[in-house]
Amino acid sequence: GKVHAFYGTHQSGITTPVQQHLYFASLDLTSSTTREQLIELLRTWTDAAARMTRGLEVSDGGAVGGGPLRPPDDTGEALGLPPAALTITFGFGPSLFAGEKGARLGLAGRKPTALADLPSFAFDLIEDEQSHGDLCIQACAEDPQVAVHAVRNLSRLAFGKAMIRWTQLGYGRTSVTSTSQSTPRNLFGFKDGTANIMSDESAELARWVWTPRDSSPVWFAGGTYLVARKIMMTIESWDRAQLGEQESIIGRDKFHGAPLSGGEEFTPPNFAAVDGSGNFAIAADSHVRLAHPDNNGGTRILRRGFNFVEGNNDLGQLSAGLFFISYQRDPQQFIDLQRALKSDAMNEYIRHVGTAVFAIPPGIGEGEYIGQGLF
Numbered sequence: 053g054k055v056h057a058f059y060g061t062h063q064s065g066i067t068t069p070v071q072q073h074l075y076f077a078s079l080d081l082t083s084s085t086t087r088e089q090l091i092e093l094l095r096t097w098t099d100a101a102a103r104m105t106r107g108l109e110v111s112d113g114g115a116v117g118g119g120p121l122r123p124p125d126d127t128g129e130a131l132g133l134p135p136a137a138l139t140i141t142f143g144f145g146p147s148l149f150a151g152e153k154g155a156r157l158g159l160a161g162r163k164p165t166a167l168a169d170l171p172s173f174a175f176d177l178i179e180d181e182q183s184h185g186d187l188c189i190q191a192c193a194e195d196p197q198v199a200v201h202a203v204r205n206l207s208r209l210a211f212g213k214a215m216i217r218w219t220q221l222g223y224g225r226t227s228v229t230s231t232s233q234s235t236p237r238n239l240f241g242f243k244d245g246t247a248n249i250m251s252d253e254s255a256e257l258a259r260w261v262w263t264p265r266d267s268s269p270v271w272f273a274g275g276t277y278l279v280a281r282k283i284m285m286t287i288e289s290w291d292r293a294q295l296g297e298q299e300s301i302i303g304r305d306k307f308h309g310a311p312l313s314g315g316e317e318f319t320p321p322n323f324a325a326v327d328g329s330g331n332f333a334i335a336a337d338s339h340v341r342l343a344h345p346d347n348n349g350g351t352r353i354l355r356r357g358f359n360f361v362e363g364n365n366d367l368g369q370l371s372a373g374l375f376f377i378s379y380q381r382d383p384q385q386f387i388d389l390q391r392a393l394k395s396d397a398m399n400e401y402i403r404h405v406g407t408a409v410f411a412i413p414p415g416i417g418e419g420e421y422i423g424q425g426l427f
């Protein structure tokens with residue numbers, strides 16, 4: 053199985069070619085956790101994450117090595133499975149730095165400058181129990197069991213210090229971050245990720261994703277901000293919309309993913325092009341027109357979302373959607389794009405129910421621990 057390095061300039065799981073499965077967890081510190089305990093937790097997590105990404109058990113004792121008289125260190129469900137390209141990415145939420153908690157942890161003045169809860173947007177129907185959090189863990193892998201095992205064992209290690217607030221299971225990437233990958237599809241059936249920032253576009257990454265060398269605070273250089281949005285899709289209404297309407301809403305054709313102004317998938321959209329009746333080929337309220345850098349002062353983000361389906365409602369309708377994750381050097385990039393999407397024709401078919409933002413500290417070298425610069 054493929055192994056991605058845990059140590060490096062930036063954390064893995066951002067530009068890493070997007071894996072097929074996600075298990076995302078947001079945790080809150082318990083009300084008595086001290087600064088020393090938080091540091092200890094981050095040290096323990098670093099060590100465990102470095103091991104698990106190599107396909108090892110969470111500790112030397114592992115699932116059975118600790119003897120019959122102790123609960124096993126490792127929960128065991130990944131025994132015999134390959135590393136499955138596992139990446140584990142950690143982040144800090146605004147609440148970690150705020151109020152009494154921030155003061156208790158000695159972090160009040162240490163917050164990455166742009167870290168703040170997102171504002172509310174038109175059409176938001178945010179539920180608090182699927183939003184926010186002090187810490188986050190994004191585990192991505194080619195095998196869902198490997199991703200779940202990682203989060204489960206990390207949350208066990210946090211026992212008494214931090215507790216899971218919400219989690220999200222995602223299957224099927226809705227994005228590409230490497231030119232070696234083919235473009236996957238979201239649950240609307242459209243190719244998703246075509247115009248994403250790719251891992252080999254280092255100038256674009258430096259401009260839009262990584263915080264700069266002179267970032268504020270300085271320890272946060274080489275970090276980034278993660279925005280997560282749980283977006284429900286009203287699948288049944290979408291499935292009753294005509295193909296032509298679906299394509300007009302996205303601004304691309306469904307089969308090839310080509311812009312409606314013509315060409316193939318990677319042809320740049322021509323927003324000035326008009327059809328036979330004199331209307332814009334790419335409609336004024338289409339998603340791609342509204343989200344495109346040309347219409348947003350050049351702004352780009354790195355998208356890394358996943359499909360989810362979690363049961364159904366009483367009417368037999370699927371409870372499904374897109375768990376949207378984006379990385380940007382300033383959350384304002386997401387805010388500007390999401391505001392631009394206010395007139396998106398897609399809004400009739402989606403509902404944002406979860407929101408979160410996390411500061412993702414830079415990568416570390418061996419011997420260091422995640423977020424070390426913060427303390």
Ligand code: HEM
Pocket residue numbers: 238240242243244245246247248281283285302304339340343344345353373374376386389390393402
């Ligand atoms: C492009 C779907 C939410 C930002 C696209 C494309 C699709 C799509 C099919 C075209 C292919 C591509 O370039 O990736 C969706 C769906 C969403 C959703 C189904 C919700 C369920 C969002 C949100 C944002 C966003 C919340 C940011 C606020 C973008 C951007 C592009 C894009 C920046 C690339 C535009 C370009 O440069 O051409 N999306 N999207 N999307 N989307 Fe979304």
